[in-house]
Amino acid sequence: MASDMTNDFDAIVVGSGISGGFAAKELTERGLKVLLLERGRNVTHRADYTTEGKGNWQLPYYGQIPEDVVESDYFVQKDCYAFSDFTKHFFVNDREHPYATPEDKPFPWIRGYHLGGRSLTWHRQSYRLSEMDFEANKLDGHGVDWPIRYSDLAPWYDHVETFAGISGSVVGLPQLPDGPFQPPFPMNCVELEMKDRIESALPGRHLIIGRTAHLTEPTEEQMSLGRGRCMNRSECQRGCSIGAYFSSLSATLPAANRTGNLTTVTDAIVESVIYDADGQRASGVRVVDANTKERRTYGGRTVFLCASTLATTQIMLNSRSERFPNGIANSSGTLGHYLMDHLGGVQAWGTFSGHEDKYESGRRATGCYIPRFRNVTDEDERFLRGYGYQGAAHRPSWARSRWAQGIGADFKAELRQPGSWEFGMGGFGEMLPAERNRVWLDDSETDQWGIPILNIDCEHGENDLAMLDAMAEDARELLEAAGLENIGVSKNPTPPGLLIHEMGTARMGHDPATSVLNKYNQAHDVPNLFVTDGACMTSSACQNPSLTYMALTARASAAAVDMLKEGAI
Ligand SMILES: Cc1cc2nc3c(=O)[nH]c(=O)nc-3n(C[C@H](O)[C@H](O)[C@H](O)COP(=O)(O)OP(=O)(O)OC[C@H]3O[C@@H](n4cnc5c(N)ncnc54)[C@H](O)[C@@H]3O)c2cc1C
Numbered sequence: 001m002a003s004d005m006t007n008d009f010d011a012i013v014v015g016s017g018i019s020g021g022f023a024a025k026e027l028t029e030r031g032l033k034v035l036l037l038e039r040g041r042n043v044t045h046r047a048d049y050t051t052e053g054k055g056n057w058q059l060p061y062y063g064q065i066p067e068d069v070v071e072s073d074y075f076v077q078k079d080c081y082a083f084s085d086f087t088k089h090f091f092v093n094d095r096e097h098p099y100a101t102p103e104d105k106p107f108p109w110i111r112g113y114h115l116g117g118r119s120l121t122w123h124r125q126s127y128r129l130s131e132m133d134f135e136a137n138k139l140d141g142h143g144v145d146w147p148i149r150y151s152d153l154a155p156w157y158d159h160v161e162t163f164a165g166i167s168g169s170v171v172g173l174p175q176l177p178d179g180p181f182q183p184p185f186p187m188n189c190v191e192l193e194m195k196d197r198i199e200s201a202l203p204g205r206h207l208i209i210g211r212t213a214h215l216t217e218p219t220e221e222q223m224s225l226g227r228g229r230c231m232n233r234s235e236c237q238r239g240c241s242i243g244a245y246f247s248s249l250s251a252t253l254p255a256a257n258r259t260g261n262l263t264t265v266t267d268a269i270v271e272s273v274i275y276d277a278d279g280q281r282a283s284g285v286r287v288v289d290a291n292t293k294e295r296r297t298y299g300g301r302t303v304f305l306c307a308s309t310l311a312t313t314q315i316m317l318n319s320r321s322e323r324f325p326n327g328i329a330n331s332s333g334t335l336g337h338y339l340m341d342h343l344g345g346v347q348a349w350g351t352f353s354g355h356e357d358k359y360e361s362g363r364r365a366t367g368c369y370i371p372r373f374r375n376v377t378d379e380d381e382r383f384l385r386g387y388g389y390q391g392a393a394h395r396p397s398w399a400r401s402r403w404a405q406g407i408g409a410d411f412k413a414e415l416r417q418p419g420s421w422e423f424g425m426g427g428f429g430e431m432l433p434a435e436r437n438r439v440w441l442d443d444s445e446t447d448q449w450g451i452p453i454l455n456i457d458c459e460h461g462e463n464d465l466a467m468l469d470a471m472a473e474d475a476r477e478l479l480e481a482a483g484l485e486n487i488g489v490s491k492n493p494t495p496p497g498l499l500i501h502e503m504g505t506a507r508m509g510h511d512p513a514t515s516v517l518n519k520y521n522q523a524h525d526v527p528n529l530f531v532t533d534g535a536c537m538t539s540s541a542c543q544n545p546s547l548t549y550m551a552l553t554a555r556a557s558a559a560a561v562d563m564l565k566e567g568a569i
Contacts, residue, residue: 006234009035009263010564012300014270014315017117019358019533020306020548021248021256022160026557028261033563035298036253036262039290039307040114045249049239051086059085079498080110082121082237088500090114090121090237098447099454107497109310109455115266117231117308118500119247125366125390126166127543128157128177128551130355132376134263139537140384143338143433144509146538147519150177156465162245163255164550165222167230167366168211175372176543182216184209185364190421192480198370201481204377210366210390211426212545213246225254225327229380234363245365248528258271267291271451272319273303273529280330281569282529288449300380302528302560302569306553309339309534313505314454316516316531317441329523335516338504339437341496342344343387343429343464348475350484352421359395359418364524367392370425370478370544374470382430383466387542388532389475391425412517423484427471428499430542431464439505458496501545503534523555528569532556 010032013023020036029033042541056063065085070078077091081259092111101107112118120198131150138145154177161179170179187195195207214230227243227250236245250306257264267290274297276283284299292299305312313336319328327335367390374386394421406414437459441452471493479487496502509515512524521536523529530555541548563569 009033009298009300011035011302011304012037012298013304013306014117014285015039015117015307015311015533016248016253016264017112017308017533018087018119018122018248018305018546019308019553020218020304021119021252022116022305022550022553023304024256025252026263026554027561028256030561032261032561034256034262034263037068037114037268037270037287037298038195038264038266040112040117040266042165042266043120043249044239045243045254049241050089051238052235052241054086061085068183071446075274077106077110079108081498082123082416086235087121087237090239096224096448098445099393100442100445101456101457105457105459106495107458108495109456109502110498110500111308116248120239120249122546123544124236124245125369125544125564126161126164126211126213126547127369128179129153130175130177132175133368133539133541133543136385136541137433140201142384143539144310144507144511144514147508147515152519153548153551153555156555157547160547160550160554162219163221164220164251165215165227166211166215166547167214167216169206171206171210173206173371175376182213185212185214185216185366185367188360188393190423191350191359191368193354194352194393194423194484198478202478204345205478206371206374208369208371210369212366214365215244219269222251223358227251230365232363232365233364236365239389246533256517269318269449269451270307270315271449272315273305275319275321275324275328277321277323278504280526281285282526290449293449301564302530304557305529305535305562306533307450307532309502310454310456312531312533312535313439314441314451316506317439318452319540324525329433329516329525329529332513332515333523334507334514336440336505337435337438338433339439339458339496339502340431340433340504341458341535342501342540343460343468344426344493345493345494346427346468346471346475347424348472348487348489348490349424350421350479350487352423352482352484355421364392372475380470382470383463385430385463385467385541385542386469387424387427387429387471389427389478391423393421393423395419395421399548423479423482425475427475428542428544429464429467429471431496431540433501433507433539434461434503437504457496460493460496465493501534501540503537503540506531506535507538508536518561521552522559527563530556530560531554
């Protein structure tokens with residue numbers, strides 16, 4: 001095995017997505033020499049957004065993907081709503097990246113293996129967790145207690161929101177703390193009227209504009225990184241040359257690069273962390289070259305695992321030594337357990353009479369949000385925790401001819417006018433942490449790089465599914481209160497994984513006997529090993545989680561640098 005154990009690096013960061021990008025930025029800005037290892041190919045901001053600004057007619061199959069290609073190469077990724085011919089180069093080829101699930105428990109593992117990871121394809125919805133979320137496990141006894149509280153993370157939310165640029169409105173809800181937002185995108189006339197009706201008919205429930213990682217009023221710092229104001233093109237998942245939405249390529253990696261402290265190596269698959277039994281610390285990582293399959297090692301004084309929830313846990317489980325036969329930092333035996341994803345599958349819609357003389361002004365980079373109210377202002381004894389909704393009102397154009405029924409001159413004449421206003425929404429529910437939801441390494445099957453594949457066994461539990469009924473009932477009640485007509489509600493629980501908020505499996509906690517990481521995302525067992533992606537999550541709350549990964553990463557990075565300076569690790 002080739003060795004590059006130069007120990008020149010103060011920190012090795014594994015993965016360049018939302019959390020790895022932030023770790024690279026925070027650590028380099030604090031003076032550390034950082035090696036960033038990314039398993040996928042290089043993606044150059046702007047130059048490699050190859051479908052940006054293109055029309056359907058400029059793609060070989062008018063934006064569609066031949067069925068045989070989907071079935072052979074994208075049989076999992078195809079279920080992601082953002083997967084299309086415009087974006088498929090930012091999703092993994094499922095044939096090349098196998099994993100296993102029980103046949104009756106699918107877990108769509110939606111991934112992007114390239115520089116920037118899923119920071120290129122995410123939907124950018126950015127919400128803080130609240131005090132209630134950090135206390136929940138302790139109060140109702142599910143999972144272990146978070147070793148931090150909202151007040152520990154609040155300054156770090158401020159820090160990452162200011163850097164990333166989150167647009168939103170200040171509403172003063174304790175269950176959804178505000179931040180230093182950039183100006184919100186406007187709500188349209190129907191959303192504003194629905195907001196008034198819902199908030200007066202159902203006190204405690206709110207319809208607000210979605211908080212999203214888009215620049216509406218770029219700061220000097222953001223402009224100095226080459227980022228500009230969002231133009232509402234709403235083609236974000238193809239990549240944005242304006243750098244208007246937050247991604248590793250538009251924001252954190254340029255910030256890290258300009259310090260002169262960052263070395264990035266792509267096509268470098270980290271297979272395991274090297275454990276030095278004498279020093280009782282991580283001394284580096286083993287890497288397989290994605291193209292040549294050659295193996296080599298890199299040394300570093302600290303290791304940050306940010307490869308995304310399941311990839312990080314796969315690396316940890318595969319880091320076996322005499323001291324840690326079941327995976328590094330796994331003396332508790334909890335590594336791989338307590339996998340969570342948000343619960344979805346409730347959709348609701350209806351039509352709105354009025355405002356027929358108005359139309360939407362262009363596109364918009366976000367929708368609306370209905371923050372959690374169940375077991376906040378409205379108790380429901382059928383289940384613990386709660387859910388929020390995301391949705392938007394819009395007025396269909398002539399393009400509704402694709403699904404509207406009709407034929408002939410009258411139909412054509414009707415299509416000259418916009419359709420009626422419609423509102424659609426979907427729920428996102430909290431999933432309780434449960435030990436039985438777990439991942440482990442296969443003992444016989446490996447991938448083409450010789451790395452044991454991951455087995456995933458995860459299902460929603462009783463509490464989660466009870467929540468789904470209430471989510472559907474509440475959706476109807478909200479739309480009725482808003483005065484909508486032709487209301488429809490559907491309920492088809494999504495399999496865990498499909499909401500793409502997979503988290504847990506190397507949870508934080510007070511006690512080394514029941515958790516993997518301490519309050520600084522530092523492995524209880526290996527003090528110079530940090531895990532700051534979704535693997536660290538102790539509970540899922542119901543808010544989109546990536547902003548929390550950023551805040552935890554920034555906090556852990558600052559703590560690690562202090563510990564290095566003090567010689568504590
Ligand atoms: C379509 C879509 C919409 C989404 N919408 C939202 C949203 O609105 N709000 C929200 O909060 N979240 C959203 N998410 C989820 C969000 O993208 C993830 O939570 C976030 O990207 C996780 O960050 P991460 O750094 O942990 O992982 P990633 O961003 O996935 O990055 C991980 C990186 O690690 C690399 N890697 C993996 N394994 C290895 C290895 N062995 N060695 C080296 N490198 C490795 C990968 O190639 C990748 O680049 C969405 C995701 C998708 C796909």
